[in-house]
Amino acid sequence: MGDDASGDPARRRGRALGDGAAAAGARARRGGGPRGRRRARGGLRRSGVRPGAPGRPARGRHGPLRAARGRPGARGLRGPRARTPGTRPVLEPARPRGDPAGRRHPVLTPLPLPEPEPQLPPAADLEHPRASYVLRVNGTDRPVTEAWVGESLLYVLRERLGLAGAKDGCSQGECGACNVQVDGRLVASCLVPAATTAGSEVRTVEGLAADGEPSDVQRALAACGAVQCGFCIPGMAMTVHDLLEGNHAPTELETRQALCGNLCRCSGYRGVLDAVREVVAGREAQTAAASDTAGPTPGHAAGTTEEARIPHQAGPGAGGVQPPHTHDGGMA
Numbered sequence: 001m002g003d004d005a006s007g008d009p010a011r012r013r014g015r016a017l018g019d020g021a022a023a024a025g026a027r028a029r030r031g032g033g034p035r036g037r038r039r040a041r042g043g044l045r046r047s048g049v050r051p052g053a054p055g056r057p058a059r060g061r062h063g064p065l066r067a068a069r070g071r072p073g074a075r076g077l078r079g080p081r082a083r084t085p086g087t088r089p090v091l092e093p094a095r096p097r098g099d100p101a102g103r104r105h106p107v108l109t110p111l112p113l114p115e116p117e118p119q120l121p122p123a124a125d126l127e128h129p130r131a132s133y134v135l136r137v138n139g140t141d142r143p144v145t146e147a148w149v150g151e152s153l154l155y156v157l158r159e160r161l162g163l164a165g166a167k168d169g170c171s172q173g174e175c176g177a178c179n180v181q182v183d184g185r186l187v188a189s190c191l192v193p194a195a196t197t198a199g200s201e202v203r204t205v206e207g208l209a210a211d212g213e214p215s216d217v218q219r220a221l222a223a224c225g226a227v228q229c230g231f232c233i234p235g236m237a238m239t240v241h242d243l244l245e246g247n248h249a250p251t252e253l254e255t256r257q258a259l260c261g262n263l264c265r266c267s268g269y270r271g272v273l274d275a276v277r278e279v280v281a282g283r284e285a286q287t288a289a290a291s292d293t294a295g296p297t298p299g300h301a302a303g304t305t306e307e308a309r310i311p312h313q314a315g316p317g318a319g320g321v322q323p324p325h326t327h328d329g330g331m332a
Helices: 002-007 009-030 033-047 153-160 216-223 233-246 252-261 270-294 298-302
Strands: 130-137 140-148 179-182 185-188 201-203
Touching: 140 153, 153 179, 179 233, 185 233, 216 233, 216 270, 233 252, 233 270, 252 270
Parallel strands: 130 201
Antiparallel strands: 130 140, 179 185, 179 201
């Protein structure tokens, strides 16, 4: 009977199926733990894998499974992810975020900084040469260092020495607002290079006051209403001082001729003419009082008189700023 049972084809098929189930259970138990056994029991159902015949590959829902990169349980080219029951998933190394290919990034090394270029000494400015000199302004030596030789006397007085009495009205020597005295001659400081006045005596409107008190000319200009906006008054005061130094009693015509180089849009010159007349009268009164006290002077006793001069604005090269040219330049 045993031979019949063993030879029965149905029994042989049942024994083969039983052996296969036992082997599957053993493989599930080797997976380890309840969780592994549950995954092993449901693995075939979830993946839809049907065991194939010997020599034939297992088939899935979408066709035969193909191994991807030799890893068991990896996703093939086609079909869902499948894993052989009883095996553990292979842990892949973590990839950098944002880099799906998992490439190794090269290490960036900073480039060396370029060496600083050597500082060369500044080259000589041939177009704007500079010079240092000393100006004697209002009886005081004032040094001027590293100044462009083309700077005007007006610019040096205002910007470098801080003497803002002289005004820049036209920069062409026409308005008289920048008048100063250089070696006793009236000049338009906007036309005179400051470097040429080194060694000369420069007198500005700030130098007219004595011991902090304004001069008689400045007081008369203020008393007679000659000061309106005040922009042209420094030049007016210098012109009147220069006039009275050469002509102690000028007529109104001579005063007008002296003031023809000073432009004024406010006073109409009447206040200036009245101020000159008041200064002349005051000085004559002082002279008469001094002569009565000290007696007649030798000049008046001999009957000699000095010729009055009418001052005028000297040119850019006159007034001791530059010596006059005595040659004709070969034109004769």
